[in-house]
Amino acid sequence: MRTLKTNVYILLRVPTVTVGTLSCDPDYFSLNVKTQRKDLYDREEELAFLEKSVELPITVVTGIRRVGKSSVVSVFLSDKPGMLVDLRETGPNPSARELFKRFEKALNSSRIKRLWQFLSERIRGISVGPFGVVFERGVEQSMTLSALFDLFEDYASSERVVFTIALDEVQEARGYKRLQAAIAHSYDYNKHVRFVLTGSQVGLLEDFLGERDPSAYLFGRAVSRVEVKRLSKERSLDFLNKGFYACGVDPPKELEKVVEALDGIVGWLAHYGNYKLKGLSTKEIIKNAAMLELEEVKKLRGKYYLPILQSLAQGSASWSYIFRFVRANVDTSERQFNEALKQLVKYGFVEKNKEGYSIADPVLRLAVSKTWKNFEDW
Known part of the structure; x- marks a missing residue:
């Protein structure tokens, strides 16, 4: 040692x-998002798929929380023209200003100085300062995301490259319909722009894509899909x-x-x-992780979520078992219960499988069952 x-x-x-x-x-x-290939363990299959996915304008990357989606996409982009836009914690209805600030940050992280100059020469309200590109206040009122994506197209065409816009946890901004509209516009008109959309909350990601909503902007558009899975x-x-x-x-x-x-x-x-x-110690590490997961659960407002998770603390369970467990602990109707269970699946806390339902994250399972208290250094 x-x-x-x-x-x-x-x-x-x-x-x-x-x-x-x-x-x-x-x-x-x-614990940061990986940016270099050498620091990303394995994932050759996922990276190879992303390399081939440029045939379609949209690629969707799914997988449960903390499985490494952001790192896979970040490493994929590390040697390509593109940017990774972090949409975590924007809230479902972010302002245009908030989204444009996220794009500003992503552009600066990309370090593509030729693109910075290209944008500053064409958009009033965008300048290049000592620390990168600056979106001045009000620029979001003078131009749309669709127009911004069109400029990325112009830049990529002039450079004879494909430009990739990765939107990390895109379902977080699901309430901002202009984002879906802008992606749909780019899908239809921009030949040199590609989108990679990541999402842990698969149900909400499907809502963002409008897969069951014919009136949605992205409904019916073909997408490539790759799932980042757990390690064996x-x-x-x-x-x-x-x-x-x-x-x-x-x-x-x-x-x-x-x-x-x-x-x-x-x-x-x-x-x-x-x-x-x-x-x-191992017990301290597991406790810390379990407390982080409980904080995530607390963000869900409703009296049915925790009883549902508690019913699954020991493993997979059928719908009828979960319903009986929840009804024994809180007053609920079948409709209310179904809606709560549906939301837990949508948000990625619960998975539906052959045995019924189960908690997706092993640490969340430890947190709900309080079995993290049993851990010691082995």
């Missing part, structure tokens, strides 16, 4: 921990082993039990590796 120099880190909802200064290459355990147990174990060795640290002996508990969700595996390197 490498001898470590000591530094002090303060972590959210966990105690101050004395840890070592480590240099990891590749850095599999980074073997790949999960390999990920953790390689991650620790890349940091010059011998892997803990408990890895097989950790893999069993975290069920192939690469975000949680990286979370475990990251905080294990910082000196936390």
